[in-house]
Amino acid sequence: MLKIKKFLLCVDQEDSEIYIRHREYPACLIYVEQSIPVNFVVMDLFEEMPDEEAKKHYTDESFKKRLSDFWLSQANSAFNFN
Numbered sequence: 001m002l003k004i005k006k007f008l009l010c011v012d013q014e015d016s017e018i019y020i021r022h023r024e025y026p027a028c029l030i031y032v033e034q035s036i037p038v039n040f041v042v043m044d045l046f047e048e049m050p051d052e053e054a055k056k057h058y059t060d061e062s063f064k065k066r067l068s069d070f071w072l073s074q075a076n077s078a079f080n081f082n
Contacts, residue, residue, distance in 0.1 A: 007070040019043070020070065026057055030067070040067055 010019040010029075018032040020040070026047035033039035042058050057063060 006066065009074050020067065022067075026054060028054075028058070032071070038071065040064075040071075 004023060006022065006024050008021040008023060010021055011017075012019070018034065020030040020032060022028045022030060026045060026049055028042050028046060029044040031041040031043045033041055042054075045054055047054075
């Protein structure tokens with residue numbers, strides 16, 4: 001059986017950009033700003049919810065920790081944008 005994970009790494013090789021898809025509630029698309037330190041920007045929200053509720057969720061420390069942990073787990077993979 002296929003396991004559905006909370007986060008899914010999405011690479012746009014043509015534009016050398018990286019996104020993370022959060023697949024649980026509230027689902028969203030997160031842009032990985034390639035800076036030092038890395039920055040995550042919620043681009044698209046796929047749920048109907050008030051902006052304040054969404055902002056509260058995405059600024060929650062436990063969400064940011066899970067997102068950062070996922071990113072670090074994926075950072076061991078080599079991205080080849082050439």
